[in-house]
Amino acid sequence: MPELFVVRHAQASFGAANYDVLSELGHEQSFALGKALAAQGVRPDAFFIGAQRRHRETYEGIARGMGLEAAPATIHAGLNEFDFKALLDAHYRHTPPPEHMHTERKSHFRTLRDTVLAWQRGDVIDPPETWQAFTARVEAARKTLVAAQGQTVLAVSSGGAIGQMLAACVEAPSAQQIKFQLQMKNCAVNRFVFSERNFYLHGYNETPHIDASNADTMLTYS
Template sequence: MSEILLIRHGQASFGTADYDRLSPLGHEQAGALGAALARHGLVPDALFIGTQRRHRETLEGLAPALGLDPARAENLPGLDEFDTDGLMAAHFAKTGAPEGLNRDRRAHFRALRDSVQAWQRDAIADPPERWSDFEARVRAALERLAGCGAGRVLAVSSGGPIARIVTEVLEAPAAQMIRLQLQTRNCAVTRLVVGRSGLYLLGFNELPHVTAVGDDRLVTYS
């Protein structure tokens, strides 16, 4: 039996020209999470990350407390987030994007929810990635994590792939993915157990670093 720790990246740079980098708070979250995992003895035997900058920076932030070398991590494109901006642009190509989409988090998340639901119904013309292709690459990443043979695996990813993995493990309808995704907090830990008969969900959206210090400042969603 082995365990998979799925880590969502720290707070990224919402509303800036380059979302794909951690904010100062995101770096703080990553360091705090690494210290919390170390206190609980959750040192991984294998490391995986997506190919996006925010994944690498999160791993680099949590690695020192765990005595890990980030260079050991294997890159898995299946852990990358889907192109949220491209998907919403395709969804609203004819009607125009809602007001405040790139400035207001609530407006952004509502538009993202609607876009993902349309995407899953194959109701968006020319999306940057087909829903079926996203499902396939996330599934391939999960198979690699579950089959790598390590006792404990740590993988840094994004809200979309993590939510898709959870819905698959629970055999839940695909429509549940976006609901889980919008709940997933930065640097949250989702835990899976790899057993003889398959994968099981042990914990979802946990914040051991916040629980330890009681600092609600570290609770963010984007």
């Protein structure tokens, strides 16, 4: 059966003025992942990325690691992350926000979890994107990926979009999406196998480029 690899972007720049830029470590992670996938014999014949800079930079590192520097990738905005900063701001538009929710990791991810659950329930007034619109565009992206002409498809996306794709695949409740998202490692690989009628989860949150010798530096979540 054809196989789809959906990769979360490498480490971005949490707390910086522009999150949407890979850190120095992020560039190392993406290159190392590309080398590891090539060593596994992965040879994609179709590539997709979201429209965000961290997706493109991660893809470029993976391609270099695989020795495919000139390989083109198709952009699909359905693979983009939801605007988590704007969503948090919308949720706390009329109430005092938790301290350091945009700058301190523990506070940010705890608050993000609660905010996403409220978003799913429809309790965030005037969000930057409705939950229904988000899930619809992720599903549209998935359909595009599996319709690509190729036996092996590789896509680079973000934790929220991948979490939703995973939750939909296993027919889990909406609340499972944020659980998948918050567990997602940088440069983690999620594998699916598919046919015209079926779409199955085949591997979750894999990091073939990380082992005991480099985990202390290479394993990150944000």
